[in-house]
Amino acid sequence: MNNIELSTIYLPILDEVYKEGAKTSVLDGDETTVRKGNNGEIKIAKLDMDALGDFDRKSGYTKGSTSLTWETVKYDKERSQDLRIDRLDNGETLAQPFAKLSSEFLKTKVIPETDAARIAKICGTKDITVKEENIETGAELIIALRACANKMDEDEVPMESRILFITPTLISLADDMDTTKSREVLKRFSQIIPVPQSRMYTSITLHDGKNSYGYEKTKAAYTLSKDTSPQPGKTYYTKESEGNYKAVSSPSGTQVENYEMTTKPAKNVNFLCVEKSAAVTAMDQYIKYFSPDQDQDGDSHVFKYRNNNLYGHVYENKTAGVYVSHKDN
Template sequence: MNNIELSTIYLPMLDEVYQAESKTSILDGDETTVQKGNNGEIKIAKLSMDALGDFDRASGYTKGSTSFVWETVKYDKERSQDLRIDRLDNEEALAMPFAKLSSEFLRTKVIPETDAARIAKLCSASGITTKAETLDSGEDVVAALRACTSKMDEDEVPAENRILFITPTLKGAIDDLDTTKSKKVLEKFSTIIEVPSRRMYTAITLKDGKTGYGYTKAEAAKDVNFLCVEKSAAVTAMDQYIKYFTPDQDQEGDSHVFKYRNNNLYGHVYENKTAGIYVSHTL
């Protein structure tokens, strides 16, 4: 099997693993909201329109403006790594170890980092609602979520696509109450996704691969209790690429080399929909 065939086979597999395992893939845009650009850029659909004016029997309808444009933005980051399997390691069953290696790499390295970077990016957006608070009990969490939904209701944020990202610990505290009040507040969210606390920070530091790999919580960052996003308020995107080189082509050793790279838009918040994002974090 040549390098082109391997890349063609494994890239869709990586995309499937990402879609299944990522906690934030629900925010990814489709072809109606995101288009690939050039030179590290991506195009985001942006719709704006004027409100109503008075109808005039002489001149007729007011002539407001409606615009639909593709706004060009830069990807936030390009991240990469190369995965290696020595020529002598299970040569006859190369597909099996690489399938396992690449899937584990995505599940344990790429996806946690991508989720953490997206949550941090959304939490740092200007104009959104943020609240610093300590949630020590299930009752505290219910009250905080009620404050979130009430704020969005008052701001006329659509209710049908409110996505709640919450730590398993806080979600468990609500579940343990098992009360009408706790169940009712959860019904205010269309989707509830439990996100491990290691991915829930208001800011992270991405390592450059020279002094370390992966990501860490930024020095001044806070822990995120929960993040609510109305789906049309923000969009994310990630493009993945892989290349394969045989041991004979490997210039640095004698290995099967699978080079992985991704371009990431960790989050673009529409400036006219900032009311659709609400963050609760620790003090």
């Protein structure tokens, strides 16, 4: 079996594993909403139309416009990894170890990162509804979900296509209540998808693979202030130790030479509701195979994995279809 045949056989398997495992794959666009572009770009279908006007018996129908345009956006990120199986570890057949390796890689590395990046990207979109709240009880959860549903109802967001991404811990609070109130609120979402808290952040940091891999919840970053005097509304910090900063309660002219918080830490997301037509995601996966005889760096079967991601594009005319609730810490 040659290199091209291997790639052709295994790529659909990877796509299937991704579709089954990724919590956010439900937002992926199809051929009616997404088209591949060139030079790291992707085309997204955007539908817009005018509202009603008066019918005139002489001139007839109002002459509004309906437009279906293809908006060109750039993919958010290209990610990759070099997967290897030693010639002697492989055994007699390549299929079984590669299937296990690739499936485990997607399930434990690619899918969690993709979900986390998409949720963070959508949560950071301008003009969506954002609510900061700490939810500890089932009663508090029902109040929070009712507020979300009410907001979408008032904004005329279709109930039949609202997707609720929520942490397993929180949805279990509603399940434990098992009351008429809890059941009725949950009915106002068409699909409820539990997503682990480790994928539910308002912001993540993607590591470049030089010193560390994967992703993590974004931490606060500090840089030395360039202000020559205290600025209203700014908080200044002193560095207590590595990674530990303390806010200055009453900054003076000399203390502004200390640190400022330049990147805010991410918050834990309680739940994210997305109406299906309000946002679109996409991911292309690629693999290459090299035999041990072709491996220039060792004696392994080499599978080079790469993906190109549109983590999330929220249409500017559909921001009412996105609602996020996150903690205050």
